[in-house]
Amino acid sequence: MINSQNIINQFADHCTACGCCVEVCPIVGDTALKDAAPESIMEEVLTLFNDGTIGPLARTRIYSCLFCNACLSACPEALNPGLTFGTSKGLLQQLGDIPPKGVATIMSFGKTLLDGAIPSFRKRLKSQEKLITSFTNDKPKPVKTVLFASCFGLIEGSVLHTALKLLERIDPDVCILGGYDFCCGEFQFMAGQPDAAQQQFDKMISGLNALAPEQVVMFCPTCKMTFDHHQPATEWSWSFITDFVARHLDQLGPFQKIDKIVTIHDPCHFVRGVEPATDSPRKILEAIPGIQVIEMEKSGDDALCCGAYAITGTGKPGYQFRNRRLAQAKGTGADILSLYCPGCHMTLGSEGANISLQVESILSLLGKSLGIA
Numbered sequence: 001m002i003n004s005q006n007i008i009n010q011f012a013d014h015c016t017a018c019g020c021c022v023e024v025c026p027i028v029g030d031t032a033l034k035d036a037a038p039e040s041i042m043e044e045v046l047t048l049f050n051d052g053t054i055g056p057l058a059r060t061r062i063y064s065c066l067f068c069n070a071c072l073s074a075c076p077e078a079l080n081p082g083l084t085f086g087t088s089k090g091l092l093q094q095l096g097d098i099p100p101k102g103v104a105t106i107m108s109f110g111k112t113l114l115d116g117a118i119p120s121f122r123k124r125l126k127s128q129e130k131l132i133t134s135f136t137n138d139k140p141k142p143v144k145t146v147l148f149a150s151c152f153g154l155i156e157g158s159v160l161h162t163a164l165k166l167l168e169r170i171d172p173d174v175c176i177l178g179g180y181d182f183c184c185g186e187f188q189f190m191a192g193q194p195d196a197a198q199q200q201f202d203k204m205i206s207g208l209n210a211l212a213p214e215q216v217v218m219f220c221p222t223c224k225m226t227f228d229h230h231q232p233a234t235e236w237s238w239s240f241i242t243d244f245v246a247r248h249l250d251q252l253g254p255f256q257k258i259d260k261i262v263t264i265h266d267p268c269h270f271v272r273g274v275e276p277a278t279d280s281p282r283k284i285l286e287a288i289p290g291i292q293v294i295e296m297e298k299s300g301d302d303a304l305c306c307g308a309y310a311i312t313g314t315g316k317p318g319y320q321f322r323n324r325r326l327a328q329a330k331g332t333g334a335d336i337l338s339l340y341c342p343g344c345h346m347t348l349g350s351e352g353a354n355i356s357l358q359v360e361s362i363l364s365l366l367g368k369s370l371g372i373a
């Protein structure tokens with residue numbers, strides 16, 4: 001269980017301000033932090049945690065953090081700076097700091113997106129029972145497999161619909177749980193409300209328990225990371241969608257040819273989460289005849305973030321970061337930048353079109369090969 005005060009206290013007790021996490025941090029060079037000594041930046045962070053004094057370096061360090069986890073392996077004290085900085089947004093707000101516009105409005109932004117996305121997703125469904133966004137009675141009908149869409153899954157509706165069809169081919173006893181009530185808490189965490197994020201996570205687990213599933217398949221890698229952090233005790237197993245689909249590829253074919261060169265953007269929350277894995281998306285692409293995978297700079301376990309968190313927290317540095325990531329993909333000469341994270345898709349997708357780079361989900365490519373996308 002995540003407890004925000006414990007996370008901050010543990011960090012304050014053990015961080016030595018050595019600065020190693022700053023040296024490996026991929027966003028620092030895009031911010032005002034680039035001209036400061038790594039040790040000074042972290043001393044300011046400790047001053048904030050110990051004395052409640054907000055300095056400009058600490059503030060930028062916290063709001064610019066991508067939560068990419070690239071610093072995890074660099075910290076000699078085995079601390080988690082990304083999780084701590086996300087939690088510290090709440091501390092800054094308690095101390096009277098006015099958050100950046102992107103952080104202050106993220107909750108209403110998410111709600112507005114979902115208000116439009118849910119009715120539009122419902123129109124795609126043949127059976128309305130396939131999508132649950134609230135419970136109408138205390139004892140809903142049990143289901144064997146829950147495709148857990150959370151919030152972002154519904155925003156990426158066409159891909160989620162393809163994912164549902166893929167899972168139905170494996171076993172028809174599947175339904176989707178998602179929407180504002182069943183977010184994993186990440187929106188609250190991004191908004192600097194770590195305690196509300198914990199309550200939201202508990203509420204979402206209650207929703208999953210009510211369906212008494214055998215297994216939960218997660219559509220969003222950030223939900224997977226959140227689950228891994230909380231380690232809830234459940235009677236059902238959970239797995240990530242690409243892992244689940246890759247394990248059942250033999251039940252899905254035959255596959256039609258797609259003659260395209262594809263590069264892959266791996267979501268940092270997945271590759272450096274508690275249980276990192278990047279094989280399954282590649283196995284899915286290998287199953288599609290005609291697809292040639294060309295790896296981009298910083299892929300697999302070394303993957304860079306799409307920039308989403310820094311966009312909400314700092315604006316321009318985040319956009320610079322996102323554009324650099326797109327340029328790396330474009331530089332491979334691939335026809336398609338493929339990905340498997342709805343958040344990365346939202347961040348990279350629209351701007352990809354502006355540089356004539358097709359951005360597409362790996363699940364959509366698989367669905368096209370099967371004639372169901």
Ligand code: SF4
Nearest residue numbers: 025066068069071082
């Ligand atoms: S999580 Fe990523 S962005 Fe945040 S401090 Fe660590 S390396 Fe930097």
Ligand code: SF4
Nearest residue numbers: 015016018019021075
């Ligand atoms: S690497 Fe670890 S100990 Fe060193 S400054 Fe960063 S968080 Fe603190």
